[in-house]
Amino acid sequence: MHTPDIKPTLVMGARGSVGRHVLDALLAQGVPVRASARKPEPGRFPAGVDVVTADLTDRPSLDAAFAGIGQVFLYANHDGVAGVIDAARNAGVSRIVLMSSGSVIHPTSRGNAITEEHREVEDAFAAADDLDVVPIRPLVLATNALGWSWPIKATSSVALYQPDALTAPIHEKDIAAVTVAALTGTTLPAVSNLLTGPARISQREQVAAIAAATGKSIEVTELDRAAASAQFARFMPAEEAEAVLQFLDDAAAGNSPATTTIANVLGRPAIGFDEWAADHASDF
Ligand SMILES: NC(=O)c1ccc[n+]([C@@H]2O[C@H](COP(=O)([O-])OP(=O)(O)OC[C@H]3O[C@@H](n4cnc5c(N)ncnc54)[C@H](OP(=O)(O)O)[C@@H]3O)[C@@H](O)[C@H]2O)c1
Structure with a gap:
């Protein structure tokens, strides 16, 4: 089991549909957080949260955002993955929870452009086997x-x-709840199973x-x-x-x-x- 780092958790894309619920749930649990967006607008984040500007394709912004961070939630962005991996290594990030797609592990979704972009991102992170990366795999949002x-x-x-x-279809709050379980290390490898409503x-x-x-x-x-x-x-x-x-x-x-991953991981129905x-x- 992952022992959560006591350093703060970075939520990238913290105004995204899933990211905003990840941020809220971590705050509700009292987990120290930093939030990022490519263009953070004042007043759009919960009061008191440390907000930084970061782009997955902009390496210097990642170095600044990852500094002093333990866990990171981020979206699967095809461009810039090598820079994300390098920046996470340099900063000593202890775990990355990756918003990926269930299509990567769903046999009949193989081969289309959306599936293969997510697969390439997952493969790049998997090849960095010194990093602890947990993919989250919803099938239909x-x-x-x-x-x-x-x-x-x-x-x-x-x-x-x-x-x-x-x-x-899966509610974004359920994706966020599984993500938070993976970030805080309180759950099982089933977090990366196919996620559905x-x-x-x-x-x-x-x-x-x-x-x-x-x-x-x-x-x-x-x-x-x-x-x-x-x-x-x-x-x-x-x-x-x-x-x-x-x-x-x-x-x-x-x-x-429809799968039972949510119930298996969270102990309640999706x-x-x-x-x-x-x-x-x-x-x-
Ligand atoms: N649609 C489906 O059925 C389906 C199924 C499986 C998986 N997915 C995955 O789910 C994702 C959508 O999740 P969602 O509904 O939470 O999305 P969303 O509300 O559109 O938010 C996407 C987030 O991604 C962040 N982002 C995009 N490019 C970035 C970059 N270069 N650097 C940093 N952050 C970046 C954005 O951050 P900013 O705030 O900085 O803009 C934004 O907060 C899809 O992109 C796909 O990967 C979708």
Whole structure:
């Protein structure tokens, strides 16, 4: 078992969906923390927290951010991994908890651009076998549904590719809770198992949960693959858009499971999508 270093824990991307909950949970446990962001805006962090500017692709910023730090939470950023490893070594960081992706260990997700970018990051850290690096591997984030926020607000409808595809979306608070367990060393190697929500639910059912949480009537229409590809490609590189479509095709083929990792690690059930929708009602 990892014995937590008494030095402070650095939470990088501390205003990210997961990072903010990691920071809050560590503060609630009384763990000494430092927070970082690429452009930290004053007033956006809890009072009294030591906030620094750091970018995973900017080596000097990492040297400053890692100085005097024990554990680090960071996002998987494909660029700059060698610099992160070098900076962590130089600073004597005792553990890195890496926000990775379940697609790296999910057999039917192999080969697409998003999976392979995460795999390359994991492999680079694994090759640095003098560092203690714990990957956190959620398969499908519930926050993906935030992409429906604008059309729901603007048109009370949302157009979906594979609306009946079943996935088990995970609440960002659950990812953060497992991350905190890994940072504070109070848990088992199961922290790196495939992380999901408690049960599979279709995209159409997710919209229904959002409708129930907001009191809105929301229409679902169906997008074909070409239209969905064009829509995703407006927001991300074409190979990532294709990867998202492949994840949805894989889910529609019945390959996106619900696991018991959250219950195994935390000793309580994973948070369901209904609760996620209630937590995020104001986003829709
Ligand atoms: N979507 C899915 O279903 C899915 C599935 C599995 C895994 N994932 C992983 O989950 C991640 C999203 O997590 P999230 O919802 O918490 O994301 P989020 O809210 O978009 O936050 C991403 C964070 O990454 C940080 N970041 C990005 N580039 C950085 C850099 N160069 N240096 C330092 N920090 C950087 C950002 O920090 P700043 O505050 O400095 O901008 C931001 O806080 C994805 O990127 C993917 O790796 C997603």
